[in-house]
Amino acid sequence: MTTKRDPGSTVFFRLTIDGESLGNFNGCEGLAAQVDIEQREEGGNNGYVWQLPSRVRHSNVRLTRPINKETAQVMAWISSVATGIRRPTAQIEALRADGSLVARWGLLDVVPVSWTGPTLDPSSPAVATEVLEIAHHGFTG
Template sequence: MADDGSAQSQTVWPLPKFYFQVKWDDTELAFQEVSGLDIESEPIEYRAGNSKVFSKVKMPGMLKSSNITMKKGVFATDNAIFDWFNEIKMNTIKRKALTISLLDEGGNPTMVWKVRNAFPVKITGTDLKAEGNEVAVESIEIAHEGFTIENA
């Protein structure tokens, strides 16, 4: 009898990336794209003067995160990202915890990125074209102080 795939383990196939959700506070927004979920360690190069090896030693340094960019369609009464951006007053901003979840086919989170102390640094409105027929898309760029990954 042929294998219909029903007995396969859930770990055989990688997760699709098109079903996800983004939450901050009690707000959930529908974004079209999320990018910038990367973190790196800046290497420190060092060579002691009495080292017999004529090369530098590399060791891990401080962690550096990229800004997260999120894109979404423009809706007539949806101003949540502009409201958050407008809270910036004289170098003060309400930092928020973001939760970005990759969902399975049942809508349950499988991977969750918990972003710490996020705040908006740039909003890009849609471009307008009289001859186009695309959906209006705006984007928000968010700075943060790192994230953790949790697997459900």
């Protein structure tokens, strides 16, 4: 008898930049693409408007996790931008709790956009989290 796996429960995300792991994240949002459409009206054809794709836009990806020792690797990657922009390829893998792969996305020409660290306020105890936002120029095959 085969065991059915729940594809969406307890998923975490692993980020690698050119094969170097920046660790696991428990939240990922912004994996999206939008095709801009230009409308062209054809003379003499009043019942039809051409819908022509013009460009593809990709939203920034935001990854969140509790602060841990892998935060230093993220900081090193962000600091490397000061010495010259290099646009590597990234991989985001959605993994189940047992480490098996659910899905994988390759991102072309990634660059860090922002990093937000935790708000350290003793009057409101909460998990210290970080948010990494990256921009990219499209998905790999």
